[in-house]
Amino acid sequence: MRNKSYLVPLLGFVLISIIGAVVLCLPICNKAEITFHEAFYASVSTVTGTALLKTPIVEQFSVIGQIVILMLMEVGALGFIVFISYFWAKRNKKMKMSDIIMVNDNTGGDNNYNTIKEHSMFVFNLVLRVQIIGAVLLGIRFIPEFGLIKGIWYGIFHSISAFTNVGYDIIGTSSLYNYKSDIYLQIVLMILMLLGSIGIFAIEDLKKHKFKSFNKLRLQTKIILVYSLIFTLVPAILLKIFEPQMSILNSLFMALTARSAGFTLINLESFSIASKLLLIVVMFIGGSPASTAGGMRVIVPAIIFSTVISTLRGRENTVMFWKKIPNIVVRKAFAIFIIFLMLSILASMLLAYCNKEVTLLEVIFETVSALTNAGLAVAETTSVNAIGDWLLLILMFIGRIGPIAMVMAFVHDEPVDKLVDYPTENVMLY
């Protein structure tokens, strides 16, 4: 009865990471020497979209190595969203077959893809188009500075890095520090990150209603749009308050990049404790479902937030935008939240045990950064030994595949305990 298809993304990611590591080990890919361990770390970090690295890309990898990294980013992010949309499209299709009348009522019949393949192609085309436009826009900025070929290459690389929410840059050890006041570049990168993290279904839904009527959008899309906005603007405002020397655009960029991409625009070591804690929370929240972003996904905190409010008001159901969220979904949201929280705490403990010279904040930051695939780093990476490295690797994997695997593993057409029902008995909470 249990659905085993969650194994597909899991094995896929492991396989691609290993292949990537082997290729990255080749001398042709490297400028400096590399061990298999380091290559595997880089490969996993790229495929999962985390971008925590031991040495900056430009110092470690040659142009060919960088192309390999680029391909890993694309495979990791694209493969992931194509797979997820494939999975859900297939499920929805099954539902439609059995309930054709209801579907026609709801969607007017224009949401029926002829084939799942067609749907996947739509996703693929969309992603390709966005990335090409992004590359052109970034190229316009980079070509005058770095010359034609290097400029085009930088455009392509950063466009993909931003859209896939990986967050690598190949500008050098100074990262994006020199572009702090570059409004054009930041806005282009921000739009790319946003499109990548908003999720394919939200974009599809918006396109269907031609960006006109908010009320007609699916509940899913409404939650994503409204809460993405809240979870970006509120942290941006708080960051501006905590770090008064930062420009408004910079704080907006940092709030957005923390939600999953992890571009290094400003050296985080100079940040106050308050801002670092804020960034941890933002990383934790992450992007949207079926997107290239990581983290817990906005839907989860959104549902938890609404549930808390409804509970305090003495309501029995979680209601959002005048729609009731199914109880089973609320329970899943809580499960994902608690598991993420427990994992972060446990892993932080373990990591701190492995490396006794780090501060509490650094350890938590690093753990959450790996688990949510954000890849922001407060200090030089805190992990000093192999155990710490492996721990971070496992966290990256769990962060990438964990939630979807959990959701998929527990997707049943009917709840398993429906056949046997138990008598209710109340318990006291206080």
Place this chain on the structure above:
Amino acid sequence: MKKQCIIVGLGKYGKTIAKKLSDSKIEVLAVDSDMHIVEEVAPYVTKAVCIDVTSEDAWEQLPIKDFDIGVVCFGENLSASILSCMILQERGVKYIIAKAGNKLHKNILNRLNIDEVVFPEEFVGETTAENILNLEVE
């Protein structure tokens, strides 16, 4: 080991058996298709669950083979009675007692080789008749 007893069908008859057995420290699993009745019995017995007794998949979820004694107490609902008896028998419950609602029902249960078939109306009727015979009215 304690005797373990599964009681299916919690009408007045089944409920009485369940309460009485639980008082004498026998492990009782009470089963019925109606949640209200299950909740009524739940405080008395070891365990109480609500399942659709005519569904084999639902029975699959219960550890029936652990039980020594099964009591099936459907008088009116013939199909529920027969199905429950069959399932308890197939899953290896050692001793099964079933209640019959009428003559035909009693014959069917006898054909199924149920260890003990109870026909309360007949039984109580005979007892009452006997009581009357022994009664001395002045």
